[in-house]
Amino acid sequence: MSKNSSLSHRVTNDLRRDIVAGILPPGAWLKTEELAARYAVSANPVREALWRLQGEGFVVANPNQGARVRMVDDDFVRNIFELREAIEPIFVRRFCQRATPEDLDRLRAAAADFATVAREQPTDFDALDAANRDFHSIMLEGEINVQAIEVMQRYAGLINATRAKLPIMPSRVRQRVAQHTEMVEAIVAADADAAARVAVDHIRAAGEDMLSQMRQVRLTGSRVARNQPARKDDLPAG
Amino acid sequence: MSKNSSLSHRVTNDLRRDIVAGILPPGAWLKTEELAARYAVSANPVREALWRLQGEGFVVANPNQGARVRMVDDDFVRNIFELREAIEPIFVRRFCQRATPEDLDRLRAAAADFATVAREQPTDFDALDAANRDFHSIMLEGEINVQAIEVMQRYAGLINATRAKLPIMPSRVRQRVAQHTEMVEAIVAADADAAARVAVDHIRAAGEDMLSQMRQVRLTGSRVARNQPARKDDLPAG
DNA sequence: GAGCGATATATTCTATAGATTCCTGATGGC
DNA sequence: GCCATCAGGAATCTATAGAATATATCGCTC
Structure with a gap:
């Protein structure tokens, strides 16, 4: 279907999956460098994935401080x-x-x-x-x-x-x-x-x-x- | 008030202002390179600004194709x-x-x-x-x-x-x-x-x-x- | 000669790596 | 005990290289 086959899309999907699976639990810090290593890409696609997931509500981000998995309270x-x-x-x-x-x-x-x-x-x-x-x-x-x-x-x-x-x-x-x-x-x-x-x-x-x-x-x-x-x-x- | 003084924030604000002012009319292509030159920054902050403005509804973007000012019909x-x-x-x-x-x-x-x-x-x-x-x-x-x-x-x-x-x-x-x-x-x-x-x-x-x-x-x-x-x-x- | 398809080129987005800026927490001075 | 300064670490930005897409040209078929 939508073959959005860019790296940032792949990272978005992987990251979403890991959040959904609970591997990255609510409240966990999502450090750019760490995720970049984890998914074997550079910082930019990770940044972009974080933006997208922020749009989807999975992630909350603060400037110059990093992003974390949203707490569902x-x-x-x-x-x-x-x-x-x-x-x-x-x-x-x-x-x-x-x-x-x-x-x-x-x-x-x-x-x-x-x-x-x-x-x-x-x-x-x-x-x-x-x-x-x-x-x-x-x-x-x-x-x-x-x-x-x-x-x-x-x-x-x-x-x-x-x-x-x-x-x-x-x-x-x-x-x-x-x-x-x-x-x-x-x-x-x-x-x-x-x-x-x-x-x-x-x-x-x-x-x-x-x-x-x-x-x-x-x-x-x-x-x-x-x-x-x-x-x-x-x-x-x- | 909110002193979000990062480059991408500045670009976001400038770009929003220019869209609101009509300098960048609805439907206009927002080319990364062009905007980077216009606001005297590199491509990355522009990309980020486009993401933010997409979230705010000012911009619609397609992968590998570019972004444009949203048409208000x-x-x-x-x-x-x-x-x-x-x-x-x-x-x-x-x-x-x-x-x-x-x-x-x-x-x-x-x-x-x-x-x-x-x-x-x-x-x-x-x-x-x-x-x-x-x-x-x-x-x-x-x-x-x-x-x-x-x-x-x-x-x-x-x-x-x-x-x-x-x-x-x-x-x-x-x-x-x-x-x-x-x-x-x-x-x-x-x-x-x-x-x-x-x-x-x-x-x-x-x-x-x-x-x-x-x-x-x-x-x-x-x-x-x-x-x-x-x-x-x-x-x-x- | 006109229409169609394929290739080549040009443009633009996308990704990487390294430099820079900013935030946070800790240490030392007042 | 409180505030200023500094070091460490992380996010952010720049510059450049690499893909993907759209456009234009050329050759082929009808």
């Missing part, structure tokens, strides 16, 4: 989900207006797929996430507000990467299935208000669920096994 | 104002909750200031804009959703720069004064719903006004004298 999660609650209705409403019968069929099919995954692999985050993404991306296909899409997707990677490391509650998965169904029904009925309302509820529930799982992990210190930090020793320094 | 304006309509209510509602009597006094004073400017200098965009900014920034003072603020301010500079070159309708200025008053009243009454509604109307009116002025300028070819491109000859190439 409660405030941040709350802020992002609040933003999503504000923006998603735009997409849902417009999709209500423009959806063709074929679009509706595909949306229904995607909702069914998600329900299947939820039934058969209810604890597999990646599978659930992929199915969920398929469902929601249908609504973005003909969306004209590219700036709004950009905002919505900006922190999606980071939020998702963080969510992937948290436990999954079966009850919440069932709730998501129900909400998808509800949304499809509202859209089929061309009831934009109802669809937007469901979308907001959907996002709010997801946000509250994530916050509660984060609290849970903080309290119990538990951590889901999969996607664990692997080997921290890969890095020269701590 | 109708779609873009519509998208940005739609985003604002979605996000601004977040701020207004929360301000309603936390506003102290002192905050309300200052908001009232700012609204009065804007009204004064509107009466005495109704065609001075900069004065109106400054007063308007003062008014709205009061509501952002204690705002906790920094990501939402960032989104709101992202394209503000570019939109403002474009708006500054368009004509100002006295009737629209009067409408803005009235809307400010209305908003203050709703906030004083702690009626968050009403305040949010007024805010949305306010933004929608501003967006429609801007679009209609853009249409007007396109049709008549007229252009406001002040802030005109100055001298394009400053640039090596056309």
Whole structure:
């Protein structure tokens, strides 16, 4: 697809992957020289990758001081989900207006797929996430507000990467299935208000669920096994 | 204030100023070498400035091909104002909750200031804009959703720069004064719903006004004298 | 002779290495 | 105990070399 085969792109992807995998944990300093050695490039592509990842929200940088992996704390999660609650209705409403019968069929099919995954692999985050993404991306296909899409997707990677490391509650998965169904029904009925309302509820529930799982992990210190930090020793320094 | 006195920051500011002033018009190619010569630095700070301005929305860049000043067309304006309509209510509602009597006094004073400017200098965009900014920034003072603020301010500079070159309708200025008053009243009454509604109307009116002025300028070819491109000859190439 | 495709050239972005500037923390003087 | 100065380290900048892309020219086919 996008064969952005420049060094800085490769470094961007590698760095993102390592952050997502937890090899570079939240708060870790991202020293240019260190990363340059790690990825076998010079300082410039690393700098550029850091810029890009700053744009994606993975990294926060201070002038003349260096960059670090962003801390995903409660405030941040709350802020992002609040933003999503504000923006998603735009997409849902417009999709209500423009959806063709074929679009509706595909949306229904995607909702069914998600329900299947939820039934058969209810604890597999990646599978659930992929199915969920398929469902929601249908609504973005003909969306004209590219700036709004950009905002919505900006922190999606980071939020998702963080969510992937948290436990999954079966009850919440069932709730998501129900909400998808509800949304499809509202859209089929061309009831934009109802669809937007469901979308907001959907996002709010997801946000509250994530916050509660984060609290849970903080309290119990538990951590889901999969996607664990692997080997921290890969890095020269701590 | 922010004494970001690195070369790339200086270039960022200079480049932004030149784009805002119209010396580098929308659509103009921003060649690294050319800009490096223009601002008497090497390619790297220019690259970095372009990254930053891409983040601010002034510039769009393609890999291995170059960057250009963003075109501000109708779609873009519509998208940005739609985003604002979605996000601004977040701020207004929360301000309603936390506003102290002192905050309300200052908001009232700012609204009065804007009204004064509107009466005495109704065609001075900069004065109106400054007063308007003062008014709205009061509501952002204690705002906790920094990501939402960032989104709101992202394209503000570019939109403002474009708006500054368009004509100002006295009737629209009067409408803005009235809307400010209305908003203050709703906030004083702690009626968050009403305040949010007024805010949305306010933004929608501003967006429609801007679009209609853009249409007007396109049709008549007229252009406001002040802030005109100055001298394009400053640039090596056309 | 006109249109199309391939090669060659020119332009521009991209990457490297070394020099420079800036920030941070530590040491010594007041 | 507090402030100024200095050393170490890291980010930033310059200059130059290396890729990638777009453009123009030439030759071929129809």
